Amino acid sequence: MTRTVFAGGQVFDGTGADPAAGDVAVQDGRIVEVGSGLDGDEVVDCTGATLLPGLFDCHVHVSVSEINMMHRLFKPFSYQFFEAAQNLRKTLELGITTVRDAGGADLGIKQAVDDGLIAGPRMQISVNAISQTGGHGDAWLPSSHCVPLFTPHPGRPATVVDGPDEMRKIARTLMRAGAEVLKVHTTGGVLSPGDDPRHSQFTPEELAVLVTEATAQGKYVMAHAQGAEGIKNAIRAGIRSIEHGIYLDDEAIDLMLRNGTWLVPTLVAPINVIRAGKAGAALPEVVVRKAEEVAGIHAESVRKAAAAGVRIAMGTDAAVGPHGTNLEELPLMAACGMSPAQVLTATTSSAAQLLGYDNDLGKLAPGYRADVVVVAGDAYDLDGLKDNVREVWKDGVRVV
Template structure:
């Protein structure tokens, strides 16, 4: 197998240190050497450029492309899978080589990427969104109609549950369907018009059953959690990550620190809801009002969590906003007090650790898989970063 050397540039290795001059040698899909004056059989000229590890987005919905009610009911059932292929390709072009789908993608989509049928980031999937009746994942409307973002189908079982016994059944059903992680709603949300983000969903008993089932199969739990009490319930139950974390209080932050719980902020998500409303997307008035209400509290919570030392990984909730705009999140993280190096670390090695992939991805280091992003100019110039992505390599193969 040919040795490819990326030479003449600088390297951000994923450890949190600033970029430094170095060459990187790749062979058979792996990084085999990092240093200066290296050679190989083939060369990639990186003069004036910076190499980053392949980026992560730990919260996407690749089968979701529209959040408006009317758009959802007008598309044929199978259209979502073709949209997913487009969305995965757009995400890859951002330098994101690994994603965690937070409900929507089924095992077929993941396998299509793995088998090379469609280009895209490697995937971890949760398949469905575990929600109680009347909760964030219940798409019932006062008309009596249900218009879910992700309708159930054979590869994506219905995941509404009430009570510990139903929780056990649905957890096992989602794991059977191929879930790498179980996603649960422990509070209301913004896009669900009939609930409140500050209100809790599921009892500690229900959450304990979920976490027990996940642990028995070696799987983590991620929690859509926005209100403080629902966040604390999730942390006490042993979830691995809090998604959104809009209304964190001091006790919730201390619990997260004590339990080593991760925060995936998705700061851009409510911003994208407001953009959609301004563009005329047909959203319930309650949804728009909640999005306006949470933006400031969300940023304050993330700022305080970071200052306290809570572990943070990058996620966007893409699907709520357009796929292929994922890197907007980085500037918002920076505005919450994270240094540029902290932001890129959260998008590389920290995300890899959250996903249990930190022994093979998220760093530029010998032995790691050769996911590399070649960036023109300064990688800390976050507003310009999307247009500065020059090349993307996944497992040693140039994919963009």
């Protein structure tokens, strides 16, 4: 097989160490050598560039392109699958070669990427997010109409449930449909007009059943969790990652440290809700108001968590904001006190560890899959990173 060498650049290997001069040799879809003066059959000149491992976004919704309810209501049902293909391509062009879809993408979308029918990052999917009646994922409106963000279909079951027995059933149903991770709402949220982000949803007994079912099949649970009590319920139940974490308090941070729980901040999400409201999107006034109320609190919570040493992985809630703008999250993480090296680690090896891919992805090291991003200039220029992505390689093949 052809041996390709990325030569003459700086290497950020994903371990958190600063970039250093070096070459990366790739063969048969894997990294085979990292060092100096390497030779190969083909050479990619990386002079003046930095090599990064393929990036991760641990919280996306690729089957949704916007939060404007009226626009979504007038799109044909199947339109979402074509949008997903476009959204995946936009994400890949940023150097993001792996995503975790937090609701919406079904097994068909994932398989289309795996089989090469469409270009995109490899995907870990949750299929649909679990909500209690009246909870963050319940699409019932005061008019008595129901407008779900993820319309149920044969590959994406409805997921509003109540009680341990229904929780057990939906966990098994989602895994049958191809879910590799289970997503649950343990608090209210910003985009749901009828609930409060600070209020808890689902009982500890219901959450315990969910974690038990996931664990039995070698899978884990991620929790949309914004209020402190709902965050703590999720951590105590053994849920692996807290998504958003807006109202983290000291007890929650301590629990996360003791349990090794991950935080996926999605700092850009409330900012994108505010932007959408100002742009005239059909959003209830209460939704925009909630986003404005939480944005500063959110940043302060992430700042405290980062300072305490909570494990952090990058995620954006893409769909709340436009796909293809995912890298806006990185300077927001830096503004919360994370160094550029810490931000890039959260977007590479730490994210791979969260998703369970750390033996294969997230580092530029021998034996790892050859996901390589060539960035012009300084990779620590987080604000300019999107425009500086020059080439993207996935499994040793140039895809961008």
